[in-house]
Amino acid sequence: MSEGLKLDAVRITDGRQMVIEVDCTIAPGAVMTIMGPSGVGKSTLLAFVTGTLNRAFTATGRVLLDGEDITSLPPHRRHVGILYQDDILFPHMSVGQNLAFGMERGGKRADRWATVVAALSEIGLEGFAHRDPATLSGGQAARVQLLRVLLSQPRALLLDEAFSRLDTNRRTQIRTLVFNMARDRNLPVLMVTHDAEDARAAGGHIITLGE
Template sequence: MSVRAVNERGLRLEHVAIHLGGRTLLDIDRLIQPGEVLTVMGPSGSGKSSLFAYIAGFLDPAFNANGHIYLDGEPIDDKRPEKRSVGLLFQDALLYPHMSVGTNLLFALPGGLTGRTKRVKRALEMLSRVGLDGLFDRDPATLSGGQAARVALARTLLAEPKALLLDEPFSRLDAPLRKSMRQLVFGLVRERQIPALLVTHDREDAEAAGGPLVEIAPARS
């Protein structure tokens, strides 16, 4: 392990490089501090989503990756995706359609929280936190786009991630909802002191995130 990664809080990307067919798509060396959002911008095919996938643990085998990922000083790039303590938010909410809103949330809760009463209470508290009181028993198919996005956020946070990856999470929302969701997501990142990585095409997303910005140039050979 790198000396600088020992006992370090946050998400460390140590000389992480993504390659495809002999081309280097990106090369990044950064520490994302607790409560900070690092925004990565670049054209399509520049490697943004591949970086996201590498950190999360599901990089397509067509790509090669070098470098290491540390979360609070612990290497995670050799761990299975479900063991990395990394939460994911995508463009689509990806709620389980055969479950109610509440069951979607209960499914995400850590196994260490036992007893249905306690688990339901935690889920209801999170629903209230994202402004969705009274929707515990709702069918996800009846939700608006903004409501579904907030349920997805609540589900991700209930899993108690130590880092958060955001892949264009606001792109399918209309302008007013986009603004309110940015405020909600970035506010909770700061409140909970979670290091977060945002990949986006939207410069307004980067400005709202308020953290450092990395712009990726077109891939080189």
């Protein structure tokens, strides 16, 4: 049974001073927002959760996902998906190939492609599998990036300023899509942002840093 994501007495220092300190539990389908300006340790915390923390930092505490301690596991074994603000689609791959890249290996190629096609239809991009990522609008690219993360079957979702580069209309649309799809999949979501509107839209608990 899903137990959500727990940051158990997490403390990160840079060798001289405290960077960030968090102790919280995010229930399945819920969103926890950490809000604050640049430089308060938001992305550093996400790096600790994903297992990519720079060696310049020292961290204590644990990351538990569905009751399992994943603190010492390598990134590819943590089953934590992360969505960034930047466009990270591979330009040398089609939209469909980008999505298939994030899926678990194995199975028949035809079945994997059928999953990609069905997923694109689910987010309103039917017929986009063979498109060049360079032809996508900002909102379409954001949807494809979300889908690539979800097709990797994560057990938790992290959002690193994921909506900051979208215009107002696209931002509202993509934000709603992300939260709804995460809720439908019962994923705990940890979002870091400097934007109060993102925090309000997410609902759930908000931790404000740098005040």
